[in-house]
Amino acid sequence: MKGHPLSEAPAIVIIGGGHAAAALCNAVVAAPTGQPLHLVCDEPVPPYQRPPLSKAFLKNPQEALQHFRSPEWYAEAGITLHLGDAAVALHRDRQTVQLRSGRELRYGHVVLATGARARRLGGLPTPLDNVLTLRSAADAETLRTQLAAAERLTVLGGGFIGLEIAAAARQLGKAVTVLEAAPRLLGRSVSAPLAEHVLQAHRANGVDLRVGVQVDRFEVDGRRLAALHADGHREAVELLVLGIGAAPEQSLAQGAGLACDNGIVVDACLRSSDPSILAIGDCASFIDAGSGQRLRLESVPNATDQARTALATLSGREEPYRALPWFWSEQGGLRLQMAGLLPAGTTAHRRAGASAASFSLWHYLGERLVCVESVNAPLDHMSARKLLESGRHPSPAQVADAAVALKSLA
Numbered sequence: 001m002k003g004h005p006l007s008e009a010p011a012i013v014i015i016g017g018g019h020a021a022a023a024l025c026n027a028v029v030a031a032p033t034g035q036p037l038h039l040v041c042d043e044p045v046p047p048y049q050r051p052p053l054s055k056a057f058l059k060n061p062q063e064a065l066q067h068f069r070s071p072e073w074y075a076e077a078g079i080t081l082h083l084g085d086a087a088v089a090l091h092r093d094r095q096t097v098q099l100r101s102g103r104e105l106r107y108g109h110v111v112l113a114t115g116a117r118a119r120r121l122g123g124l125p126t127p128l129d130n131v132l133t134l135r136s137a138a139d140a141e142t143l144r145t146q147l148a149a150a151e152r153l154t155v156l157g158g159g160f161i162g163l164e165i166a167a168a169a170r171q172l173g174k175a176v177t178v179l180e181a182a183p184r185l186l187g188r189s190v191s192a193p194l195a196e197h198v199l200q201a202h203r204a205n206g207v208d209l210r211v212g213v214q215v216d217r218f219e220v221d222g223r224r225l226a227a228l229h230a231d232g233h234r235e236a237v238e239l240l241v242l243g244i245g246a247a248p249e250q251s252l253a254q255g256a257g258l259a260c261d262n263g264i265v266v267d268a269c270l271r272s273s274d275p276s277i278l279a280i281g282d283c284a285s286f287i288d289a290g291s292g293q294r295l296r297l298e299s300v301p302n303a304t305d306q307a308r309t310a311l312a313t314l315s316g317r318e319e320p321y322r323a324l325p326w327f328w329s330e331q332g333g334l335r336l337q338m339a340g341l342l343p344a345g346t347t348a349h350r351r352a353g354a355s356a357a358s359f360s361l362w363h364y365l366g367e368r369l370v371c372v373e374s375v376n377a378p379l380d381h382m383s384a385r386k387l388l389e390s391g392r393h394p395s396p397a398q399v400a401d402a403a404v405a406l407k408s409l410a
């Protein structure tokens with residue numbers, strides 16, 4: 001390209017500036033591959049921690065972004081950072097990545113770590129000044145400012161991010177309504193008993209939380225949403241957050257003709273349908289080693305663990321991805337931790353904790369322990385991960401007996 005010569009040697013080009021990309025940079029610096037490394041981020045800042053954006057960051061105007069590394073660290077590590085310069089095309093025929101600035105980077109390998117983007121609602125015009133989503137630092141800044149000035153918040157969607165925002169808003173003293181279309185909360189991610197516990201906890205915390213609610217129509221006034229109609233009732237809206245999930249950011253991969261199916265399709269070593277292009281983190285659709293199912297997970301541990309597998313693949317080692325899926329969420333006084341995946345047909349056994357607000361649910365498929373959900377019980381969670389990773393299956397009677405120390409089983 002005129003004025004933008006190709007970079008010299010074929011490099012590893014990581015596209016995306018989130019958790020997966022940051023973890024891969026760390027891993028490559030610890031075990032160098034000998035190739036030049038570029039990190040291409042469309043956001044104008046180096047990678048930062050996303051989980052605090054719906055928790056501490058919202059509640060405190062002094063709370064700063066938590067960057068993994070400073071720009072100086074990347075420079076000293078020999079990583080060329082391209083900030084605020086999205087990748088706009090993958091030219092597989094000449095093995096280059098084209099950036100928005102016009103620059104073209106020659107690659108030996110590309111790692112797509114483009115994450116996911118917040119879903120919008122079909123029937124709602126965009127943009128509207130008081131309708132927000134939360135994915136990036138810029139989104140969080142806008143939400144924090146508007147939330148501070150608002151008296152009432154409406155959240156559409158009872159998923160993890162919507163519920164975390166609801167809890168943070170209650171802690172700020174706001175009146176909060178959460179409307180979920182499904183008959184229960186967190187339908188895709190947790191068991192029915194845990195969903196019920198979460199629902200009751202939010203209601204006890206003063207959230208007007210309604211499930212099975214269908215939004216029929218929106219009233220727009222200029223650039224603002226004035227009201228929504230849900231199940232025939234008009235609800236005035238001051239500030240609305242859409243928490244209706246995220247879709248994989250796979251447009252680059254699709255543009256380059258790579259196989260995509262609710263995420264960029266990868267093999268066990270995280271190679272896409274073009275073996276010189278890998279995909280990791282929220283954007284990748286992979287085969288879960290435990291269940292044999294094709295999955296896409298949106299969690300920090302998944303992004304970080306997949307970065308380690310990607311390094312092995314880039315270094316010429318075949319080390320299939322086998323990490324145990326786990327996740328956490330903080331919603332006011334609730335610390336939820338999930339280890340393993342929850343298939344249909346499981347039986348739950350409850351283990352009581354030190355207080356009524358602390359317990360764990362141990363899910364068995366036949367004799368096999370497959371998933372453990374913990375509420376304010378971090379030690380149960382840690383033991384559960386050890387047990388699930390080692391393939392040891394304590395009996396339901398053992399785990400349900402609070403007098404039996406989990407340490408002795410793990």
Ligand code: FAD
Pocket residue numbers: 015016017018019020021040041042043050051052053054085086087088113114115116134135136161249252280281282283297298299300301303326327328329330
């Ligand atoms: P991301 O971190 O989303 O990063 C993708 C990056 O790629 C973004 O910066 C994006 O702008 C960039 N990008 C996209 N396209 C391009 C392009 N063409 N060129 C250049 N850059 C591009 N997980 C947990 O386990 N626990 C939690 O408590 C938790 N809380 C969360 C709270 C919030 C508000 C959010 C949004 C997520 C939360 N998650 C949590 C999920 C977790 O943050 C994600 O699973 C994780 O960030 C995924 O990492 P990633 O690198 O795949 O994607």
